[in-house]
Amino acid sequence: MKNNIEWIFFDVGSTLVNEEKVYCHRLQDIADAVGEPFEKIYNMAIDLYKNNKKGDLELTRKYKVSGSKWYLEEEELFEDTEETLKALSPKYKIGIIANQSLGTAERLEKFGIKKYIDLIIASAEEGVEKPDKRIFNIALSKASCNPENAVMIGDRIDNDIVPAKELGMKTIWIKQGFGKYWNITGENEIPDEEINSLSELKERFL
Missing domain, CATH: 3.40.50.1000 (HAD superfamily/HAD-like)
Known part of the structure; x- marks a missing residue:
């Protein structure tokens, strides 16, 4: 090489x-917005990524949640x-x-x-x-x-x-x-x- x-x-x-903390915060935002447990939303995101999809964005669309911010300070x-x-x-x-x-x-x-x-x-x-x-x-x-x-x-x-x-x-x-x-x-x-x-x-x- x-x-x-x-x-x-x-x-x-x-x-x-x-960026792990940022993504978890974004997924927590989605969970809070739709009243679902964080673990459920996180696992759904993993399944989407395993299917070559952007899990956090797909869930934002699925639940019609307004776009979560990107928490630069958590990088x-x-x-x-x-x-x-x-x-x-x-x-x-x-x-x-x-x-x-x-x-x-x-x-x-x-x-x-x-x-x-x-x-x-x-x-x-x-x-x-x-x-x-x-x-x-x-x-x-x-x-x-x-x-x-x-x-x-x-x-x-x-x-x-x-x-x-x-x-x-x-x-x-x-x-x-x-x-x-x-x-x-x-x-x-x-x-x-x-x-x-x-x-x-x-x-x-x-």
Whole structure:
């Protein structure tokens, strides 16, 4: 995997940043709105994700609940995020390709990891979001990097793996968050590698 790799691109949510508390809060909002136990709503969401659907959004539509807010303040780094970026950044260029609201760079600065990152491409600033391959092409162009010299690491098969693979990038599926429940249904969804935590990247690239 590490042969000829110059850039390592990461998604943000459920890849570098743990969003579990946010999603649970959103599901609790739905449960409160419809008067159902949290456990029931949570398990329904899991079942939807296992069927390659966005569980929280599907439940919002199912119960006709007004959209729950995104609790940015409840995001936190995975425990191995900083140590992994710190280990990789001396040898590789590090980039971000993510669907994020405005201010991604500022949030990564607050988390203390922006210093390891060479390029941040976020949907809100670019006006295009994954899985649109244009956002990947923007990143590759700004990085002056050929697809075959880059790897994309993300939790979402549909948003991260499929478009990056179609462009000729190497792909690693990190099985964190609800994205880990995705059921692969075709060859175009098969990543080059699968990992369960960021710390596994050190074994592969160093």
